[in-house]
Amino acid sequence: MKLLFINNDGGGFADYVQVSDGMTVEQFFKQEMPGRKAEDYLIRVNRQPVPRDYVLQENDRVTLTPTKVEGAQ
């Protein structure tokens, strides 16, 4: 199924991705963000917070926004 994935970590690109049916948001995170901790991100599906075992649906919009972003001077 197709999802709109907005990754605000880095370039902030929004792209459509294909994922397997029945994938949970936790599984999706581990797939797209290997080695990262979920607690370091705001994870929103269709602009709403969801539990980790939420099953993703066709055309869902998944947004990952890091909670720790280093500024500069």
Added chain:
Amino acid sequence: MNDKELMHVANLIQEAMLQLRKGRYLECMRQLGLFTSRFSDLARDARKLGMALSHDWLVASEHTCKAISGHLTEIPYAVSKLQSLLDRRPREVPSLCAIVDELRSLRDEFDDVAFNAEEGALCVVTDPISLEGVYLGRFRIALYLEKSAELYHKTAYYVIAIDPHPTAKDEAVTHPHVSNEMLCEGDGAAAIRAALEEGRLCDFFTLVRSILTTYNPDSPYVALSDWEGVSCYDCGYVMDEESSYYCSLCDNAICDQCSRVCVDCGEVVCGSCAGLCEICERSLCPTCAKTTCIGCESVCCDSCLTDGLCPECKQQQENEDEEHEDEQTNEKPETDGAQTIRLGGRLARGGIQAQADHTAVQPDSVGQAAVSSGPIRG
């Protein structure tokens, strides 16, 4: 914001997004204009070079070549900037419905969301922020909708400290990564721009908040370790309050390098309040700096004064005294060298005789005698 206000703000945001889309093309035009002007400059300099060579003006030729080199070095930068603008994907302007959804999720994400109609700014307020034990307070993130249309060459938002706790070094730095209400986005720059271009307002504000709640010790305006403390009044060095001195006159804090100790009374003063002995150039407090030489009125410390005089005036006085003594010695009269005139007379040897050299008498007169010209002795 209630739903009616949400719709109104959503309309304004959509208009701003349309202007932003147009703004990208306007910025491309501007950059293209700058780029082509470089070629005009090169063409002009080429003509200059030709003219200089035709007159064998080699110095002028060298100057022109340097100018051409300057234009050439700027071209790659102009190309790069223009290319990055052209390469950006065209963004669809979000629908009104999508923008309203964004505003609703923004309301869920932040406790304080408001639209300042006077300034045309969508604002959110963060929770109080502390980084590594340093309290910084709450911040208002204000997105100016008109400025967002000029995103490509102006900042569209400001980060305003609501209850500022700026660093002691610089009151404009209210956060390690905020100076003069502008956030240095660092690693978040690309994501913030993409969020604004696509109208993902909630993503934009949460990214800014993420930067505000993260400390990057490698690149702050002011490090948190130097945040608090007292700033030296003279040099601006930030020091611990315990390490600071205080001027006894103006009460300003000063570091140990800038503090001055009065050589006469030992008081600590700052550079602005300190006076200076004009002879030995040691520091004096304002009170002791009132002591002056009675001769030339130079400010002097006690140890440089002798009988109230500075060394120069003292020397001058001694020289004058010596001269005066010399003058007095020269004016005394000489008794051994006084002139005496012999009158002659009965007691003189050989009877009364007139000294021929003193007389002016007429030989035939009676009753006249020679009278000497000397003093009359009684």
